[in-house]
Structures are given as C-alpha cells and as structure tokens.
Amino acid sequence: MIVIGERINTSRKPIHEALEKRDKAFLQEEARKQEAAGAAYIDVNCGSRLNTEYDDFLWLVELVQEAVSVPLSLDSPSAKVLEAGLANVDKRPLINSITLEKERFDEVAPILEGNRADIIALCMDDSGIPNATEKIVENAAALVERLEGLGLERSGIFVDPLIQPLSVDTENGNTALKAIERIMTDLAGVHTTCGLSNVSYGLPERFLVNRTFIVCAMASGLDSAIIDPLDKKMMTNILTAEMILGRDEYCSEFIDAMREGRLTP
Amino acid sequence: MAEMNDIVEAVFKGKMKEIGNLVQGALDAGTEPNTILDDGLVHGMDVVAEKWKAGEVFVPEVLRSAKTMQTGMDVLKPHLVGGDRKPKATFAIGTVKGDLHDIGKNLVAMMLESVGYEVINLGVDLDPSVFVQQVEKGIQCIGMSALLTTTVTQMKLIIDSLQEAGLRDKCKIWVGGAPVTQEFADEIGADFYAVDAAHCIDQLNSVYSD
Numbered sequence: 001m002i003v004i005g006e007r008i009n010t011s012r013k014p015i016h017e018a019l020e021k022r023d024k025a026f027l028q029e030e031a032r033k034q035e036a037a038g039a040a041y042i043d044v045n046c047g048s049r050l051n052t053e054y055d056d057f058l059w060l061v062e063l064v065q066e067a068v069s070v071p072l073s074l075d076s077p078s079a080k081v082l083e084a085g086l087a088n089v090d091k092r093p094l095i096n097s098i099t100l101e102k103e104r105f106d107e108v109a110p111i112l113e114g115n116r117a118d119i120i121a122l123c124m125d126d127s128g129i130p131n132a133t134e135k136i137v138e139n140a141a142a143l144v145e146r147l148e149g150l151g152l153e154r155s156g157i158f159v160d161p162l163i164q165p166l167s168v169d170t171e172n173g174n175t176a177l178k179a180i181e182r183i184m185t186d187l188a189g190v191h192t193t194c195g196l197s198n199v200s201y202g203l204p205e206r207f208l209v210n211r212t213f214i215v216c217a218m219a220s221g222l223d224s225a226i227i228d229p230l231d232k233k234m235m236t237n238i239l240t241a242e243m244i245l246g247r248d249e250y251c252s253e254f255i256d257a258m259r260e261g262r263l264t265p
Numbered sequence: 266m267a268e269m270n271d272i273v274e275a276v277f278k279g280k281m282k283e284i285g286n287l288v289q290g291a292l293d294a295g296t297e298p299n300t301i302l303d304d305g306l307v308h309g310m311d312v313v314a315e316k317w318k319a320g321e322v323f324v325p326e327v328l329r330s331a332k333t334m335q336t337g338m339d340v341l342k343p344h345l346v347g348g349d350r351k352p353k354a355t356f357a358i359g360t361v362k363g364d365l366h367d368i369g370k371n372l373v374a375m376m377l378e379s380v381g382y383e384v385i386n387l388g389v390d391l392d393p394s395v396f397v398q399q400v401e402k403g404i405q406c407i408g409m410s411a412l413l414t415t416t417v418t419q420m421k422l423i424i425d426s427l428q429e430a431g432l433r434d435k436c437k438i439w440v441g442g443a444p445v446t447q448e449f450a451d452e453i454g455a456d457f458y459a460v461d462a463a464h465c466i467d468q469l470n471s472v473y474s475d
Contacts, residue, residue, distance in 0.1 A: 011414075047415070048414050077415040078415075101365075126390075129366070164368070165368060167324035167325045168368055201324070201368070202323055202325065203323055
C-alpha cells in the first residue's frame with residue numbers, strides 16, 4: 001500500500017499556524033512522523049494561502065525534503081506552483097494532480113513532459129464529477145492514454161476514481177469499488193489512489209466509515225491512499241487487509257508492525 | 266389536530282409508506298389542504314432542519330424525510346387551491362465558474378424546496394453573468410457555492426458584477442461551501458454565510474417571515 005501522507009496542508013489549523021510563525025521545527029516533525037508511520041510520499045499543500053502560496057510552497061518543500069528520505073507529493077491548484085516545486089525537489093515527486101478538464105490538463109501537461117514526476121490523475125472532465133462506474137473508467141482510460149502520450153509510464157500514474165458520499169446515494173460505494181476493480185484490470189499497471197473525506201460526508205462516525213471503506217477498496221484493488229498515516233486505527237486496518245489480501249509475504253509487515261507497537265487491536 | 270402530529274412525525278421519521286394514507290386521512294376528515302401542507306408536511310421538514318442543525322440527524326435521514334414529504338405532496342397537490350401555492354420566495358442557487366461540485370448545493374436546493382421556497386437550480390461551473398441575469402429577472406435571493414480555494418474567489422467577481430450592473434441592492438446574497446467562512450463572506454460583501462442548508466433556511470425565514 002502506497003500511503004501518501006496528507007497532514008501538511010494549510011487548511012489544517014496547526015499547519016496554518018506553524019506556517020504563519022515559520023515554525024520549521026514543528027513542520028519538519030510533522031513530516032518525520034508521517035515517514036516513520038509508513039508514508040511513501042509526504043504531501044505538501046498550501047493552496048489555502050491564496051496570495052502567498054508560491055513562496056510558502058517553496059519554503060515548505062525545502063524544509064520537508066530536508067527532514068525526510070521519502071519523496072514529496074506536490075499538491076497545488078496552481079500549475080506554476082507545481083512547476084516551481086518540481087524544479088526544487090531532489091527526489092522524483094508525485095504531482096497532485098491532473099484532471100481531464102481541458103484547462104487543467106493543458107496547464108499541467110507541460111510539467112509532466114520529460115517524465116520527471118509521477119502523477120495523480122483525477123477521473124473528472126469538463127462535464128463534471130462522474131457518478132457512474134462506466135464514466136469513471138472511461139475518464140481513467142482517457143487520462144492514462146493521454147499521460148502515456150506525454151511519455152509517462154503506467155507505474156507512475158495514480159488514478160483517483162473520486163469517491164462520492166454514501167449519504168446522498170448508497171450506491172456510491174459500489175460505484176467506486178467497481179470502478180477501482182475495472183481500472184486495475186483494464187488499465188493494468190497503473191495505481192489507484194483516493195482521498196477518504198468524501199465517502200463519509202454527511203454521516204456520523206466518519207473515521208469508522210473511512211477505515212472500513214478502505215478495506216473494501218483494497219479488496220477491489222486499491223493500492224494507494226491519501227490519508228493521515230498517524231491515524232493508527234486506519235493504518236492497522238490497512239496493514240491487516242494487506243496481509244489478508246496476500247500482499248504481505250510471510251506476514252512480516254504485520255508482525256513487525258505489532259512488535260513496533262504500530263497496531264491498534 | 267392529532268393527524269397533523271402524525272404527518273409531522275411521518276415526515277420526520279421518513280415513513281414513506283404511511284405518509285400517503287395519513288395525508289388522505291386528513292383530507293377525508295375535512296382538513297384544509299393548506300393546513301396539511303403548512304402544519305403537516307412543511308412543519309415536518311422544519312423539524313428535520315432543526316435537528317440537522319443541532320447535529321441530531323444525518324444527511325441520509327434528511328433525504329429520506331424529503332422523499333417522504335414529496336410522497337405526501339403527490340397526494341395533496343391535486344387538492345391545493347390553484348394547484349401550486351405561492352412560494353415564500355424564489356431562491357436561485359448555483360456553483361461558481363471553474364467548480365463542478367454540486368452535492369452540497371443540491372442539498373440546499375432540496376431543503377429549501379421542502380420548506381416552501383421556490384428554487385431555481387442553476388447548475389455548476391457558472392459564469393458570473395448567469396447570476397446577474399437572475400437578478401435582472403427579478404430574483405431576490407441568490408446562493409453561490411464553491412468548494413475549492415481557487416474558485417471561492419469567483420464569489421467576489423459575481424458580487425462585483427452585480428455592483429457594476431447596479432443590481433447589488435436588488436438582492437440578498439448567500440455564500441457557502443467548505444473554503445467559505447463568515448470572515449470571507451463579510452470581506453466580499455455577501456449578506457449571509459450559510460454553514461449548511463439548515464442555517465440557510467433559518468436565514469431565509471428571518472428575511473421572509475410571514
């Protein structure tokens with residue numbers, strides 16, 4: 001499971017405050033803790049800093065990569081910010097994200113030329129956020145084809161099917177699960193990833209919904225997620241599901257995690 | 266008015282199978298159709314909105330109640346004098362340009378309709394001119410939704426467009442969506458920041474109280 005650690009995001013209050021105070025030590029600790037908990041990428045997002053995003057982003061990128069040995073996930077609504085981030089990292093990063101929306105695709109595509117970064121591809125186009133399996137898979141196929149056309153390999157493409165809330169349509173879970181399964185078969189070689197805040201929107205006990213959904217999604221083939229790796233219950237479910245799904249040889253990750261106190265029974 | 270309490274409770278609890286009979290029973294007993302609407306169905310949705318605001322019910326329950334109310338309306342509608350009754354006000358709502366999110370916006374639209382407002386759902390990815398046209402047509406309540414930090418700035422452009430067209434004082438403006446705060450709403454000169462649909466109803470009712 002490729003965990004993309006989502007904590008360094010200025011829409012979270014502690015991160016916003018640490019950035020305001022230029023509290024480098026706090027932010028570096030946030031990055032280190034995520035790496036220690038198993039994050040394969042550390043996401044950096046300061047999109048809420050509308051007027052100062054560019055400078056703030058570069059400052060964050062530098063301090064985060066100084067603190068960890070894993071690569072970064074460069075997360076911004078601005079192509080200019082992504083490009084500057086890419087120029088300032090020393091490990092191949094993940095870019096978060098591209099979509100099929102014409103404007104967004106055309107903005108981000110040039111950054112991807114030369115195959116210097118992996119990419120998160122959101123399955124939405126100008127007609128909106130799809131809520132049928134068929135349309136999600138169709139968007140995924142179009143994205144993969146166009147990204148391959150830019151010189152990317154499938155192993156560098158993380159397709160996000162964009163899970164919709166269960167609260168407004170109880171079929172939304174099945175729709176996403178089927179889409180993940182189809183993407184992982186029809187487009188073999190790509191990764192699938194997702195954020196989890198959407199699935200539980202409008203429901204009580206959202207963390208419980210999120211960490212149960214991820215187990216279902218993993219059974220459908222999901223092999224990455226954008227989550228808080230310090231959420232111990234979430235990580236426990238992921239590690240256990242990996243083992244159950246035959247992705248943990250000799251159950252060693254699971255057993256090691258137990259010995260290191262990372263499991264919450 | 267025992268039957269009104271039953272209707273209110275059926276809406277609140279989302280008893281879709283029972284609501285039709287309850288409304289029919291009230292009609293058969295000679296209750297005024299408008300009373301059934303206001304004191305029964307709409308009042309039921311008011312209760313739902315209150316509980317939602319208090320965090321006591323959740324989105325699926327709200328949707329179930331709305332569906333129940335609609336089922337009751339299907340029975341009641343032929344009996345309402347003049348077919349449709351006059352809405353409290355008309356509310357035009359849409360998602361701003363560059364933004365395709367519609368779930369929250371649709372929830373607001375659905376709830377406002379349930380409690381007696383006429384709603385014009387404009388859709389998503391809307392140019393500021395679409396909102397201006399609504400005010401030109403005489404719509405007095407405008408709701409804007411944005412879910413992205415990059416698109417929330419569109420709200421100011423829309424308000425500016427209304428200013429330029431000399432229409433700002435012809436309408437009340439509601440804003441909402443994850444990146445929106447009261448502070449932001451004040452800064453761009455919106456009239457109301459609605460945390461959710463239930464708050465939006467309260468604010469509308471404060472403007473259009475009977």
